[in-house]
Amino acid sequence: MSKPEPRVGLFVTCLxxxxxxxxxxxxxxxxxxxxxxVEVPExxxxxGQPAYNSGDRxxxxxxxxxxxxxxxxxxxxxxxxxxxxAMLKAHYPTLFDxxxxxxxxxxxxxxxxYELVSFLTDVMQVSKVxxxxxxxxxxxxxxxxxxxLGVRDQPRQLLSTVGDLSLVELSDADTCCGFGGTFCxxxxxxxxxxxxxxxxxxxxxGAQTLLAGDLGCLMNxxxxxxxxxxxxxxRHVAEVLAGMTEDPxxxxxxxxxGDPRSGGA
Amino acid sequence: xxxxxxxxxxxxxxxxxxxxxxDDPQDMREQRLSDPRPGLxxxxxxxxxxxxxxxxxxxxxxxxxxxxxxxxGDQVPESVSEYLKAKNLPPEIRMAPSRDLQSLPWDGxxxxxxxxxxxxxPDQVSVTGAFAAVAETGTLMLHSGPEGPTTLNFLPENHxxxxxxxxxxxxxxxxxxxxxxxxGNGYMPRTVxxxxxxxxxxxxxxxxELGAHGPRRLHVIIVEDGDSPA
Amino acid sequence: xxxxxxxxxxxxxxxxxxxxxQAAMAKMKVGFxxxxxAATQRLPEFEALRDASRDIKNxxxxxxxxxxxxxxxxVIESGGQxxxxxxxxxxxxxxxxxxxxxxxxxxxxxxxxxxxEIALNxxxxxxxxxxxxxxxxxxxxxxRKEPPSHIIAPAVHVSKEQVEAxxxxxxxxxxADRNLSEPTDLVNEARQILRxxxxxxxxxxxxxNFLIAxxxxxxxxxxxxxxxxxQSLPRVHIVIASxxxxxxxxxxxxxxxxxxxxxxxxxxxxxxxxxxxxxxxxEDPDGPEEYxxxxxxxxxxxxxxxDFQDMLRCIRCGACMNHCPVYHAVGGHSYGWxxxxxxxxxxxxxxxxxxxxxxxxxxxxxxxxxxxxxxxRIPLPRMMRNWREREFxxxxxxxxxxxxxxLWAFLAxxxxxxxxxxxxxxxxxxxxxxxxxxxxxLPLAGGWTKYRDLPAPQGRTFQQLWAQKQKNEKRGAVK
Numbered sequence: 001m002s003k004p005e006p007r008v009g010l011f012v013t014c015l016x017x018x019x020x021x022x023x024x025x026x027x028x029x030x031x032x033x034x035x036x037x038v039e040v041p042e043x044x045x046x047x048g049q050p051a052y053n054s055g056d057r058x059x060x061x062x063x064x065x066x067x068x069x070x071x072x073x074x075x076x077x078x079x080x081x082x083x084x085x086a087m088l089k090a091h092y093p094t095l096f097d098x099x100x101x102x103x104x105x106x107x108x109x110x111x112x113x114y115e116l117v118s119f120l121t122d123v124m125q126v127s128k129v130x131x132x133x134x135x136x137x138x139x140x141x142x143x144x145x146x147x148x149l150g151v152r153d154q155p156r157q158l159l160s161t162v163g164d165l166s167l168v169e170l171s172d173a174d175t176c177c178g179f180g181g182t183f184c185x186x187x188x189x190x191x192x193x194x195x196x197x198x199x200x201x202x203x204x205x206g207a208q209t210l211l212a213g214d215l216g217c218l219m220n221x222x223x224x225x226x227x228x229x230x231x232x233x234x235r236h237v238a239e240v241l242a243g244m245t246e247d248p249x250x251x252x253x254x255x256x257x258g259d260p261r262s263g264g265a
Numbered sequence: 266x267x268x269x270x271x272x273x274x275x276x277x278x279x280x281x282x283x284x285x286x287x288d289d290p291q292d293m294r295e296q297r298l299s300d301p302r303p304g305l306x307x308x309x310x311x312x313x314x315x316x317x318x319x320x321x322x323x324x325x326x327x328x329x330x331x332x333x334x335x336x337x338g339d340q341v342p343e344s345v346s347e348y349l350k351a352k353n354l355p356p357e358i359r360m361a362p363s364r365d366l367q368s369l370p371w372d373g374x375x376x377x378x379x380x381x382x383x384x385x386x387p388d389q390v391s392v393t394g395a396f397a398a399v400a401e402t403g404t405l406m407l408h409s410g411p412e413g414p415t416t417l418n419f420l421p422e423n424h425x426x427x428x429x430x431x432x433x434x435x436x437x438x439x440x441x442x443x444x445x446x447x448x449g450n451g452y453m454p455r456t457v458x459x460x461x462x463x464x465x466x467x468x469x470x471x472x473x474e475l476g477a478h479g480p481r482r483l484h485v486i487i488v489e490d491g492d493s494p495a
Numbered sequence: 496x497x498x499x500x501x502x503x504x505x506x507x508x509x510x511x512x513x514x515x516x517q518a519a520m521a522k523m524k525v526g527f528x529x530x531x532x533a534a535t536q537r538l539p540e541f542e543a544l545r546d547a548s549r550d551i552k553n554x555x556x557x558x559x560x561x562x563x564x565x566x567x568x569x570v571i572e573s574g575g576q577x578x579x580x581x582x583x584x585x586x587x588x589x590x591x592x593x594x595x596x597x598x599x600x601x602x603x604x605x606x607x608x609x610x611x612e613i614a615l616n617x618x619x620x621x622x623x624x625x626x627x628x629x630x631x632x633x634x635x636x637x638x639r640k641e642p643p644s645h646i647i648a649p650a651v652h653v654s655k656e657q658v659e660a661x662x663x664x665x666x667x668x669x670x671a672d673r674n675l676s677e678p679t680d681l682v683n684e685a686r687q688i689l690r691x692x693x694x695x696x697x698x699x700x701x702x703x704n705f706l707i708a709x710x711x712x713x714x715x716x717x718x719x720x721x722x723x724x725x726q727s728l729p730r731v732h733i734v735i736a737s738x739x740x741x742x743x744x745x746x747x748x749x750x751x752x753x754x755x756x757x758x759x760x761x762x763x764x765x766x767x768x769x770x771x772x773x774x775x776x777x778e779d780p781d782g783p784e785e786y787x788x789x790x791x792x793x794x795x796x797x798x799x800x801x802d803f804q805d806m807l808r809c810i811r812c813g814a815c816m817n818h819c820p821v822y823h824a825v826g827g828h829s830y831g832w833x834x835x836x837x838x839x840x841x842x843x844x845x846x847x848x849x850x851x852x853x854x855x856x857x858x859x860x861x862x863x864x865x866x867x868x869x870x871x872r873i874p875l876p877r878m879m880r881n882w883r884e885r886e887f888x889x890x891x892x893x894x895x896x897x898x899x900x901x902l903w904a905f906l907a908x909x910x911x912x913x914x915x916x917x918x919x920x921x922x923x924x925x926x927x928x929x930x931x932x933x934x935x936x937l938p939l940a941g942g943w944t945k946y947r948d949l950p951a952p953q954g955r956t957f958q959q960l961w962a963q964k965q966k967n968e969k970r971g972a973v974k
Contacts, residue, residue: 012957017917017956018917018956020950021955021960021961024957025960040958042914043910045906045908046907048907053883054892054900055883055888056887057887059908062904062908063908066907066908143863148863175820176864179860180861181860182896183860186896187857188943188946189504189511190825194821195947197823222933222948223933223948226947226950227935227946227947227948247953251932252933268579269578269579270579273579274560274564277738280801294558294743297747298565298743301743301744301745302746304551304747304749305543305547305750362780383780386694402763409775409776409779409781409782411778411779415727415781416728416781418723419723419727437752438749451569451710454776455776456727456769457769457770458723458769459767459768459770461767461768465766466682466718468632468648469635469655470655470678476682476686477631477685477686477718477719478724479719479723480720
């Protein structure tokens with residue numbers, strides 16, 4: 001059980017920061033509604049996965065040190081991404097084999113790090129949300145969240161409390177969408193085959209909206225759906241749970257800088 | 266002189282010494298060889314013996330083997346003849362030269378031609394006993410020996426196994442325990458065949474077809490000889 | 496076997512464009528995964544048995560020298576012979592010598608991946624022997640002069656129409672008007688054709704799923720019965736196995752056998768699981784007169800004590816490739832050598848070098864599905880990453896990737912600079928993308944936009960908007 005008003009450091013993730021800040025704001029809203037005090041450390045950029053998965057341990061370590069430093073002192077570190085959360089939680093501790101002091105810091109960060117939706121349900125004991133979303137929805141399980149962090153039932157559970165939302169299960173929901181970070185540009189033909197298989201399954205559900213917890217997967221699937229002329233809308237699950245779905249869905253036009261949340265500019 | 270043997274073993278020893286912090290104690294490894302213990306055994310077959318016999322039968326059926334149950338050895342020859350008739354097979358069998366089988370009343374089957382020995386190419390039907398049977402997965406345990414030519418288990422298209430209920434055990438480990446009693450710890454006959462159903466393949470478009478190279482049909486006659494497993 | 500692994504990308508491209516392969520993969524991915532799931536759900540102890548199997552293999556590997564020596568002693572005691580083969584060439588030579596000594600004309604084979612690894616068939620054929628693959632899948636690919644595309648189902652990439660065409664072309668002594676339209680017809684024909692081969696064989700060669708130190712026993716796990724006919728009928732039985740196949744005792748083998756078939760095909764046990772120990776005994780009515788075991792190293796001892804030791808736990812079930820979306824996309828031949836899929840991606844660079852096979856551990860999203868189904872819990876994604884680290888250290892990573900990573904890391908470690916550049920860049924990209932909401936093409940993003948649109952950014956970074964929000968709130972508070 002958590003302390004009253006836990007102090008949460010939001011790990012924004014580079015994709016949310018650069019491409020879709022509304023996901024970050026949805027995360028903040030959900031965390032605050034659950035009773036957290038949210039701060040966003042400035043000295044964060046990336047979790048280091050691109051370097052890590054390309055075998056560049058030195059750069060990964062450098063980025064990890066920065067993250068560890070930036071998130072010191074928070075009760076929890078929460079990311080709206082299974083893969084980024086898993087990077088901090090499962091992989092940072094392995095970067096400091098022969099450096100016991102740093103290994104201890106990484107281990108400490110690991111114990112405080114969570115993916116957003118599972119944090120809400122498992123730690124903050126959130127069992128329902130107030131949102132309404134009158135659409136049929138299908139859900140893709142991003143690989144890292146699923147296999148490294150055990151995130152599967154939690155988003156479905158919270159989605160079941162969203163008003164007027166009907167969830168259609170995606171067949172092979174747990175099969176990779178083909179994003180894999182740099183994989184999709186290193187092996188584009190294979191990635192395309194994988195995402196085509198995924199979008200075929202998505203279309204077969206007849207759902208109006210696709211949701212998932214990782215923006216990389218979402219951009220990959222949205223990009224493919226739209227290239228093939230599909231009208232299915234794609235959003236991050238946090239947007240729906242937070243009731244913040246006025247913004248155009250991923251890849252659709254109309255995103256404006258005069259965003260009410262930013263107070264103009 | 267470095268032999269191939271010392272080259273490989275040397276490389277292995279070196280690799281392990283370098284990175285594995287200390288071997289398992291010598292006597293622990295020796296014991297693993299001289300006094301093996303069963304590991305985790307599934308609950309599934311931990312049943313009273315009559316239920317194990319039923320489990321054996323239902324597992325065999327699932328495997329596309331067929332089962333007949335008779336109440337005594339005396340009924341086996343008749344059961345064999347009936348099977349051959351039902352499958353439109355000529356009344357001719359190649360039998361394992363086992364005393365158990367030979368002591369059954371085959372004389373009553375006047376039309377049945379019986380020969381004994383290893384399988385030969387034109388033999389269509391073999392009849393063998395078994396060493397044991399494992400109810401856990403419907404698996405028969407047969408082994409090579411003067412009373413059990415291995416070729417009888419594989420060459421003919423139809424394999425009939427005469428199995429006494431007392432030979433049925435729950436788990437594979439019980440079968441090994443029985444085998445060790447006969448052959449001694451650490452010793453095996455040339456071949457132990459664990460057979461679970463007729464021959465099959467899924468190599469063509471993953472469609473399961475029976476009778477790839479081994480028998481197309483496996484028929485087990487369970488003789489309720491009334492004994493619990495020894 | 497000659498490797499084309501360096502050509503992985505081109506192999507994959509061709510496979511993706513091949514409708515036969517795509518149809519075969521569509522079928523196999525549903526079949527195997529569904530069957531495994533059903534089998535594992537049916538056995539409550541399955542997860543515990545996976546742990547036990549992993550522990551048995553770990554113990555065996557940690558004491559491999561001890562168990563190998565005891566295994567050898569038992570084989571000899573039972574009347575068999577053991578030949579140690581440090582390299583593929585040693586193994587080929589040992590086998591050829593045995594075959595020559597007994598004047599072998601026809602050699603039958605049960606399915607053996609090791610024999611592919613050492614390119615045995617070509618070697619024996621060059622010496623004038625006839626080599627007959629008896630596993631139906633191996634027989635089919637032998638006719639097609641192809642390597643296997645899967646370690647359990649070697650002809651999984653071949654359609655029944657293709658098999659029919661091959662059979663008609665090669666079994667010319669059979670009536671041309673015979674019906675071969677269904678798998679059952681094809682299986683029956685293969686059964687007929689191979690029957691005489693079994694009986695004619697002088698030497699039978701099998702692999703081994705496990706070797707048991709307690710008793711000097713080799714185990715083969717099959718469904719067809721071909722392995723048993725291969726090893727029972729000829730005068731000589733040769734077992735070829737790599738050294739990591741040794742486990743301590745019968746109970747250990749039994750535990751692992753409980754997870755093997757369930758993981759591979761969803762069966763509870765294979766139709767024929769056979770334990771062979773030595774040649775025929777004096778009182779046996781049938782069986783081989785000679786029993787030989789070739790113990791092959793060929794790179795295994797080098798994996799011991801390395802980052803890749805866990806890979807030696809592999810029991811060759813094929814579950815990893817059955818569940819791998821990359822394998823489903825490109826099929827087994829794309830990997831270019833004997834072992835495809837995730838286990839091939841980790842093992843192949845160990846056996847033939849990472850310069851040749853470097854693509855294999857890179858062509859993965861590290862999704863982890865393989866590890867989640869591996870019966871002995873091999874951390875396959877971690878080991879693929881290990882390979883990537885080695886390649887990076889040795890500058891085998893393409894320079895474009897290295898420079899991209901360098902630039903990204905440079906910026907990522909300088910958050911103030913990063914924020915400034917990002918804010919600037921995203922504003923431009925956001926403006927460019929505003930009208931459509933996405934890009935169907937973009938300079939430098941060709942890899943992405945070849946097949947999919949790129950969603951446009953919203954136009955401000957989160958950090959910018961958050962900073963603005965904080966400022967506004969402060970202003971509001973002050974007011």
